[in-house]
Amino acid sequence: MSAGTAGLAGAVVPRRRSSLFAAGQERLYVMLLLPVAVMLVALIAWPIVLTVELSLYDVRLFDAVRNRTGAMSLDAFAKILSSPNFYSSLWHTAFYVVVSTALAFVWGLATAVLVNARFPARKAARLLIVTPWIIPSAIASLIWMFLFDGHVGLINYFLMKLGLVDAPITFLVNYNWAIWTVIIASAWKSYPFFTIMLLSGMQSISRTYYEAAVLDGASRWRRFLDITLPGLRNIIAVTAFLSALSAFREVETILIMTGGGPARATETLSLMIYNETFEAYRAGQGAALGVIAFLLSFLLMTFGFRRMMKDFF
Amino acid sequence: MAAAAETVEKLRPHERALLGAGLVAGLGIAVLPIYWMLLTSLRESASVMQWPPRLLPDISGFSLWAYAEVITKSPLASWFTNSILIATIATVATIFISATAGYALSRTRTRAGLTMGYAILVSKMLPATLLVLPFYIMFFRVGLLNTIYAPILGNISFTVPFATWMMKSFFDGIPRELEEAAVMDGASPFRAFWEIILPLTLPGLAAVTLYSFILSWNDYVFAKTFLAGGEMTTLAVGATHFLTESEMAWNKVMATAAMASLPIMVIFFLLERYFVAGTTQGVH
Numbered sequence: 001m002s003a004g005t006a007g008l009a010g011a012v013v014p015r016r017r018s019s020l021f022a023a024g025q026e027r028l029y030v031m032l033l034l035p036v037a038v039m040l041v042a043l044i045a046w047p048i049v050l051t052v053e054l055s056l057y058d059v060r061l062f063d064a065v066r067n068r069t070g071a072m073s074l075d076a077f078a079k080i081l082s083s084p085n086f087y088s089s090l091w092h093t094a095f096y097v098v099v100s101t102a103l104a105f106v107w108g109l110a111t112a113v114l115v116n117a118r119f120p121a122r123k124a125a126r127l128l129i130v131t132p133w134i135i136p137s138a139i140a141s142l143i144w145m146f147l148f149d150g151h152v153g154l155i156n157y158f159l160m161k162l163g164l165v166d167a168p169i170t171f172l173v174n175y176n177w178a179i180w181t182v183i184i185a186s187a188w189k190s191y192p193f194f195t196i197m198l199l200s201g202m203q204s205i206s207r208t209y210y211e212a213a214v215l216d217g218a219s220r221w222r223r224f225l226d227i228t229l230p231g232l233r234n235i236i237a238v239t240a241f242l243s244a245l246s247a248f249r250e251v252e253t254i255l256i257m258t259g260g261g262p263a264r265a266t267e268t269l270s271l272m273i274y275n276e277t278f279e280a281y282r283a284g285q286g287a288a289l290g291v292i293a294f295l296l297s298f299l300l301m302t303f304g305f306r307r308m309m310k311d312f313f
Numbered sequence: 314m315a316a317a318a319e320t321v322e323k324l325r326p327h328e329r330a331l332l333g334a335g336l337v338a339g340l341g342i343a344v345l346p347i348y349w350m351l352l353t354s355l356r357e358s359a360s361v362m363q364w365p366p367r368l369l370p371d372i373s374g375f376s377l378w379a380y381a382e383v384i385t386k387s388p389l390a391s392w393f394t395n396s397i398l399i400a401t402i403a404t405v406a407t408i409f410i411s412a413t414a415g416y417a418l419s420r421t422r423t424r425a426g427l428t429m430g431y432a433i434l435v436s437k438m439l440p441a442t443l444l445v446l447p448f449y450i451m452f453f454r455v456g457l458l459n460t461i462y463a464p465i466l467g468n469i470s471f472t473v474p475f476a477t478w479m480m481k482s483f484f485d486g487i488p489r490e491l492e493e494a495a496v497m498d499g500a501s502p503f504r505a506f507w508e509i510i511l512p513l514t515l516p517g518l519a520a521v522t523l524y525s526f527i528l529s530w531n532d533y534v535f536a537k538t539f540l541a542g543g544e545m546t547t548l549a550v551g552a553t554h555f556l557t558e559s560e561m562a563w564n565k566v567m568a569t570a571a572m573a574s575l576p577i578m579v580i581f582f583l584l585e586r587y588f589v590a591g592t593t594q595g596v597h
Binding site: 024025026027028029030031032033035036037039040043044046047048050051054061064065107110111114115117119125127128129130131132134135136137138139140142143144146147149151152154157188192193196197200220245248249251252255256270271273274277278283286287290293294297298301 | 324328332335336339340342343344346347349350353361362363364365366368409410411413414416417418420421422423425426429432433435436438439440441442443444445446447448449450451453454466469470473477492496502503506527530531533534537538549550552553556563566567570573574577578581582585589592593
């Protein structure tokens, strides 16, 4: 059955039958939404309620898994808001999210432009350039840990070879350098998302613009600035938003590479939640941090939300 | 026309040099870490810890020692089985939930449906660490901790919102008139969905399958937190077991890492177009 005849059949249906059709369809939609509704309640809504409840009891993890006793209080929140570690984790989060997303964007745009050009074996080059995307982030983190190693790491070898440093730097345990190791590892993991999105965006810009610009004698650089970039504006906004959001929630890279250290130098909000709960066993405070993170990501979302909603519906 | 425009404008020599240099840098950054993982996994411990490191492979130095060591002296088989079971079960559940939900969300015009879409969108953006603690408590209470169902459920909470979003946009591309006509011809609404519409979204289902499988396969946090370790964990977590206070066995780490990432890389190279379709579909 082709779409053409289907359209014709739809057009000649009398009004009453069409509304009957709609009623039958809506019943089906409700049924089809049941599985996802169950999942949303059990695996999203209920955990959030549980987190909020936990945050009102300043309990240890061992007590949290059993039934809690004692009165509700805002003690956990008070402890967090008076802790300097919380404010430094906010700063680390902002730095990590902004810098790693910016790096991923710049490198993603550069590689997208590269593989959009014509050259032999372009398809193979495209595949290889986006390969980091598919490497499990735990594995990528281990590889970068080894590359940044202070004794036999390849990066130290190159730096010494280039004469930039005299002795190997122990990047991962260096208070100032550690954050850069996790930023670079996570930018390496996330730039291919930009490459793929921006490349598909470039391919959907009409060629006639470029043809006209060539006739007008516009240079390649001018064409990039005046046609390509404006044409990509929406995709850049959405991709950067999604990428920043995933950096905000990122925990695996930092957990593996530095565990938040040295001396909490790489502890982002996401990591602090994890460490408070599963390293320090302060479940109540971990939950309170979770509530704060939830509110923050909610703010971030409303920030970029209008665009997302437009794409979704 | 399009091809003509491109051939008219040949690259000038300096542009060609720039393109070449860019490609070398781009490919180098993408591939060098993976190359280093493979090379390290094929070296014996002494040559891994050698300074200065040797960048090129030397045929005589190749050794499968690390692989043999990992396969015979660690619970690799068990890690592999767990990884495969977790990723497969999570994927099957994700396909079922997201295909039904994606279709309903694509077609419904009721307020409840739109609210549901909004809820899914919001849950797609929750920080995973936010859910780890409540999951831990929930799974403890119902006795799921240290079973593969704990990471499976964790992964589902993450893949379903993604996949539903993707499926919805694939369904959006299929005209409504198709199922209207089928219903007019006497099919039930469900049969119209199941037998006519669903088969048309095969590329979408393929994309969702690949995505869910890879996201679940790549998970680290859920498996590390909910499983006890030792035999009872996954490949991604198992790889970290060779980094201890007493020994940093990088060749064993990289051998496990290679075994965790090579299957995924092969799948990716074979089915890349479905990934790209899935990724770009979700955002346009």
